[in-house]
Amino acid sequence: MIEIEIDGQKVETRPGTTILAVARSVGVDIPTLCHHEALEPYGACRLCLVELSEAGRQSIVAACNYPLERSGLTVETDTPAVRQARKMSLQLLLARCPTVTVLQELAREWEVDPADLLIIGDGEEKCILCGLCVRVCREVIGKNVISFAYRGVERRVSTPFDRESDLCLGCTACAFVCPTGAIKVDEAKGRLLIAPWHSNLEQARCSSCGRPVAPVGMLAHLSEKLEQEPETGTLLCSRCRRLQAAAAAAALPEVRFVDRYRDYPGR
Ligand code: SF4
Ligand code: FES
The missing domain is CATH 3.10.20.740 (Ubiquitin-like (UB roll))
Structure with a gap:
């Protein structure tokens, strides 16, 4: 010490x-x-x-x-x-x-x-070049989809050749760690869009309500990491999973709620 x-x-x-x-x-x-x-x-x-x-x-x-x-x-x-x-x-x-x-x-x-201050550029830039997105993609997700490109005032984070990368899983860890909101994530027609990286990813849909659940590539990546077979046919969104659990609970013959405070002094 x-x-x-x-x-x-x-x-x-x-x-x-x-x-x-x-x-x-x-x-x-x-x-x-x-x-x-x-x-x-x-x-x-x-x-x-x-x-x-x-x-x-x-x-x-x-x-x-x-x-x-x-x-x-x-x-x-x-x-x-x-x-x-x-x-x-x-x-x-x-x-x-x-x-x-x-x-x-x-x-x-x-x-x-x-x-x-003397503002550089058009004043609309949101990326402070902190590198958190680059590091999380490389060190935690293990994908290296993005890195720093160009020099001086032109320096920015980008995919190779500034094109959509087939390595991007759509995990959105980059947007999660970004302190400035520079990474916009959207959904359009059921696809996941990550604007600065040009990612436009197919999403798997909930087998009950049809809503998009998660990018197909990310589900495959998780299955591989967890050494599980990819989910087929039974994928549920979080809302349908909750509804299904509530329906299963309601169908039980008797649901007993225990009053934990019943014997509390003063009641
Ligand atoms: S996009 Fe966000 S996380 Fe990535 S370098 Fe810029 S400010 Fe940092
Ligand atoms: S240089 Fe230390 S937190 Fe950014």
Whole structure:
């Protein structure tokens, strides 16, 4: 174990633990936008900057991907230098994505005036290039459907050649982790559409009501992972499953409800 100090608190931790993990374990709040506990750190948004001191030397580092290796380090999460550095990161994100709600909320909280910014592009961009979607697709789903493409102000997340990829399952994990709402998921004529990746996927239908349940490719992927035969003919949506369970319960000869509070004092 090593011992470090964070905002005046002495903390013991295992070598290699990130500053962010240690801070959160002792209730110290550090803002993040590109971090997810289930994914490898990437260090893109720079909102988690903190001040690190060792042997009289100070530096500003990203808490999410800085592993603590030695005892004697001191971390400060709320100094003027930290606030200034985080503000600058926020200004850069806002200059690219001025209409993103989470950035606007931080701007109000940190007193950053969006009117002072030089907006890049048409001001409609929603992707802050945090890479969460890329990482969840690669690290959790194991598919690598999307990755970063182009450079500089043109940089964005895309499928290969910006075309529909036959690897996309339609799991929508990318949209789930996206902090800005940049990934739009829709349904049209029973097909699942994921706009930025041009995915247009056939969905299996509920065998009772006919509503779309889930993309065919995703059901096949799950069956493979769970080593089960794909469902054929008996696929139910969650609503029909509930209705079927309720009908089965109603058909029981006697349903007894136990009054758990019957013998409670005062009743
Ligand atoms: S689409 Fe969303 S999750 Fe993906 S990089 Fe952009 S902001 Fe992050
Ligand atoms: S959370 Fe650390 S750089 Fe984004």
